[in-house]
Amino acid sequence: MNVQIKILVLGIAAAFAFPAVAAEGNAQAGKQLYEVKGCYSCHGYVGQGGREGPRLTPVLPVEAFVAQLRSPRTIMPPYMESMVSDREAADMVAFLGSLPKPPDHKTIELLK
Numbered sequence: 001m002n003v004q005i006k007i008l009v010l011g012i013a014a015a016f017a018f019p020a021v022a023a024e025g026n027a028q029a030g031k032q033l034y035e036v037k038g039c040y041s042c043h044g045y046v047g048q049g050g051r052e053g054p055r056l057t058p059v060l061p062v063e064a065f066v067a068q069l070r071s072p073r074t075i076m077p078p079y080m081e082s083m084v085s086d087r088e089a090a091d092m093v094a095f096l097g098s099l100p101k102p103p104d105h106k107t108i109e110l111l112k
């Protein structure tokens, strides 16, 4: 295979690979966004919930997550598309979805 054909094949492969990644969101970017957009102030740094916001894990599906941002059910401030894009919301869903579940307290040796 010559170089041009190899590049073309890689380009086509990448075109197929990347939309899937984009749809899933980027957890690393989501972690930063979650802090930059101020979510942590009410929901805690790892979505564990705080005084003003409920626990966010296990995370909602992207559609429901975005719906809550655009028109919050009660007292959460709304985040319009200009403040948090759908893409950024998907990144935050990926971040929250990547967090490990806390262990059952019954499995903690000290507490047995």
Ligand code: HEC
Pocket (backbone or CB within 6 Å): 034, 037, 038, 039, 040, 041, 042, 043, 052, 053, 054, 055, 056, 060, 064, 065, 068, 069, 072, 073, 074, 075, 076, 077, 079, 084, 092
């Ligand atoms: C001022 C505090 C505050 C901030 C800041 C905030 N939230 Fe909330 N959030 C809440 C409260 C309170 C609720 C409970 C429902 C409501 O009030 O609409 C909530 C609910 C949610 C829910 C629904 C949880 C569920 O299980 O139904 C999601 C998802 C959510 N917030 C995500 C976010 C994200 C992402 C951000 C940052 C872009 C954010 N919130 C910023 C207070 C906040």
